[in-house]
Amino acid sequence: MTQPLDIQAIAFDLDGTLVDSVPGLTLATQQMLAQLSLPSVTKEQVKIWVGNGIDMLIKRALAAVNGSDAPFELAKEAFNRYYDDAIEEGTQLFPNVLTTLDKLQQYHYPMALVTNKPKQFLPALLKSLKLESYFSLVLGGGDVIKLKPHPAPLYQVMATFGLFHDQLLFVGDSKNDISAAKNAQCLTVGLTYGYNYGESITTSNPDYVFDHFEDLLTILPSPKAEARK
Structure with a gap:
C-alpha cells in the first residue's frame, strides 16, 4: 500500500x-456443561469457538458434546450466570x-x-x-x-x-x-x-x-x- x-x-x-478471554470463557462453558450433566470441553476447543458471540459459543459447545438436544435457553442462562462470576478473573x-x-x-x-x-x-x-x-x-x-x-x-x-x-x-x-x-x-x-x-x-x-x-x-x-x- x-x-x-x-x-x-x-x-x-x-x-x-x-x-x-479464553480462560474465563472456558470455565463458564465447563460449569454450564456440568450443570447440564454433559461431558466437559477443553480450553483448546473453546479457543477455536470464540468470535461469533456467546450464543454461537454455547451452540458449538453443546454440539461438540452431543448435547445439542439440551435446551439452549437453559444452557445460556447457566453460562451467563457462571461467566458473570468468571469474566474478570478469567x-x-x-x-x-x-x-x-x-x-x-x-x-x-x-x-x-x-x-x-x-x-x-x-x-x-x-x-x-x-x-x-x-x-x-x-x-x-x-x-x-x-x-x-x-x-x-x-x-x-x-x-x-x-x-x-x-x-x-x-x-x-x-x-x-x-x-x-x-x-x-x-x-x-x-x-x-x-x-x-x-x-x-x-x-x-x-x-x-x-x-x-x-x-x-x-x-x-x-x-x-x-x-x-
Whole structure:
C-alpha cells in the first residue's frame, strides 16, 4: 500500500485483540456443561469457538458434546450466570495494550470498541481492566442489529465519528473482524496472536499483519495535536 494513510480514528475488537478471554470463557462453558450433566470441553476447543458471540459459543459447545438436544435457553442462562462470576478473573490484557492505547490517546485518535461479546458484560469488564477511559464509543452484542462479520457496527462507528470509510482503521484477530472491515471498505490490521478458528489471519488478507499489538504504532505516526483538537 503506497498511498498516504488518512486514518482519523481506530476501532478495535476485544477478545483475542485486546484481551485473552479464553480462560474465563472456558470455565463458564465447563460449569454450564456440568450443570447440564454433559461431558466437559477443553480450553483448546473453546479457543477455536470464540468470535461469533456467546450464543454461537454455547451452540458449538453443546454440539461438540452431543448435547445439542439440551435446551439452549437453559444452557445460556447457566453460562451467563457462571461467566458473570468468571469474566474478570478469567480475562487478561495482552502485552503492551495499555501502553499502546496510551500513546494513541496522546496522539488524539478517537477510539471505538467493537465486539460481539454481549453488552451486559462490558462495563464491569472494561473498568476492571482499566480500559473504559480509552473508548468514546463501545458497541457490544445487542447494540447493533447485526454482529461482525456484518459491517453494521463499523458503519455505526463511522457515522458517530463523522468519517469516510478510508479514515477508519479496524484492528482485529479473526476473519470475522477482517470481513466486517472489508465489507465496510475500511483499512484492516490482523493480529496473529488471537483467536481465528485455528486458521492463520493471513488467509483473510488484511491490509497489515502484526505479531504484536504495539506494532500499530509503526503505521500510526503522531499527528499534529492541533489538527485533532
